[in-house]
Amino acid sequence: MTEKIPYLDLPAQIRSVRKELDAAIARTLDNCSFCLGPDVVQFEKDFAKFCGAQHCVAFNSGTSALHIALMLLNVGQGDEVITTPYTFVATSWAISYVGAKPVYVDVEDATMNLDPKLIERAITPKTKAIMPVHLYGQPFDIDPILAICKKHKLPLVEDAAQAVDAKYKGKVVGTFGDISCFSFYPGKNLGAAGEGGALVTNNAEFAKRARSLREHGSTVRYYHDEVGFNYRMEGIQGAVLGVKLPHLPKWTAERRRVAHRYHELLRDTPLQLPREAAYAESAYHLYVVRHPQRDKLKEHLDANGVGCALHYPLPLHLQKCYASLGHKPGDFPVSEKAARECLSLPIYPELTDAQILRVVEVIKSFFK
Numbered sequence: 001m002t003e004k005i006p007y008l009d010l011p012a013q014i015r016s017v018r019k020e021l022d023a024a025i026a027r028t029l030d031n032c033s034f035c036l037g038p039d040v041v042q043f044e045k046d047f048a049k050f051c052g053a054q055h056c057v058a059f060n061s062g063t064s065a066l067h068i069a070l071m072l073l074n075v076g077q078g079d080e081v082i083t084t085p086y087t088f089v090a091t092s093w094a095i096s097y098v099g100a101k102p103v104y105v106d107v108e109d110a111t112m113n114l115d116p117k118l119i120e121r122a123i124t125p126k127t128k129a130i131m132p133v134h135l136y137g138q139p140f141d142i143d144p145i146l147a148i149c150k151k152h153k154l155p156l157v158e159d160a161a162q163a164v165d166a167k168y169k170g171k172v173v174g175t176f177g178d179i180s181c182f183s184f185y186p187g188k189n190l191g192a193a194g195e196g197g198a199l200v201t202n203n204a205e206f207a208k209r210a211r212s213l214r215e216h217g218s219t220v221r222y223y224h225d226e227v228g229f230n231y232r233m234e235g236i237q238g239a240v241l242g243v244k245l246p247h248l249p250k251w252t253a254e255r256r257r258v259a260h261r262y263h264e265l266l267r268d269t270p271l272q273l274p275r276e277a278a279y280a281e282s283a284y285h286l287y288v289v290r291h292p293q294r295d296k297l298k299e300h301l302d303a304n305g306v307g308c309a310l311h312y313p314l315p316l317h318l319q320k321c322y323a324s325l326g327h328k329p330g331d332f333p334v335s336e337k338a339a340r341e342c343l344s345l346p347i348y349p350e351l352t353d354a355q356i357l358r359v360v361e362v363i364k365s366f367f368k
């Protein structure tokens with residue numbers, strides 16, 4: 001039987017750093033720093049440095065980091081936040097959690113990132129922030145969006161959940177906007193052994209308030225300055241992320257190797273391949289190809305033991321949870337087309353050339 005190729009091979013990554021992880025987790029068990037603690041503090045320092053930022057505040061998820069980011073900007077009831085309908089739903093959750101309204105703007109066909117040309121017409125007096133996503137690990141075009149933010153005096157929140165170590169014009173994402181939010185969900189490029197996230201900023205006041213908000217709105221134990229949350233990162237996650245962070249540049253390079261190999265080998269197929277913009281160095285969290293017969297192609301890959309996935313099959317404006325926004329099919333046609341055509345292929349640092357060749361062979365057999 002031919003070897004199955006999993007869509008994601010987390011065990012392979014864990015194996016590659018297992019000894020270091022065992023030691024780090026044992027240290028947490030020994031010192032019993034289960035909630036925040038020294039490993040989380042150290043990771044915050046290391047991650048801030050990695051991003052070239054002054055402050056990093058670690059959370060129990062990327063969703064929590066996004067929620068707190070909007071609270072720091074005092075976005076609230078009745079406000080609007082401009083964002084993309086073509087992303088994981090958590091980007092919009094943060095907007096809903098603070099009582100604001102997600103105002104969707106369609107994406108560019110080439111990158112599937114928020115289209116800067118469409119943003120200004122969506123700005124109203126209620127707009128309080130712009131929150132695009134570096135989708136699939138490719139930075140959105142930051143400069144034109146920053147220019148719009150500056151012109152309209154709006155803050156920029158980068159949803160960098162999928163884009164740790166991605167570069168925009170040669171610089172790692174994280175400090176272009178006012179606040180950037182990352183996810184360390186296990187399947188992310190830098191994954192915890194459970195849930196995790198972080199907020200990165202150069203604003204000391206934001207960092208201070210974020211630390212308080214993640215810990216029940218308190219800086220002095222049992223004294224609460226405002227209604228807060230239990231959004232702390234677990235000590236074990238800080239330890240695990242501390243082990244993995246030094247390996248990240250090498251892992252990003254390996255993801256880029258896989259992506260370039262796919263580009264080369266799939267160039268002469270009818271697939272639309274991911275296009276890396278001139279300003280971007282994608283971290284290739286996902287390698288998403290497109291084809292009108294996506295569902296049939298997926299069936300073919302599944303039947304031949306090649307794992308694949310859909311990111312994302314239904315844009316947010318058409319989700320049941322956002323029916324109250326009153327959108328209908330056709331409102332964001334580029335996102336809707338991408339949702340019908342997208343197919344994520346296996347991509348991870350440990351994917352071998354033989355496995356890549358097998359994925360390509362199965363795809364080519366579909367088009368024969």
Ligand SMILES: Cc1ncc(COP(=O)(O)O)c(C=O)c1O
Pocket residue numbers: 061062063064087088090091133159161162182183184185196197
């Ligand atoms: C674009 C995007 N935003 C936000 C999140 C939320 O992160 P988390 O799962 O860590 O809450 C994710 C990841 O799942 C994501 O992909």
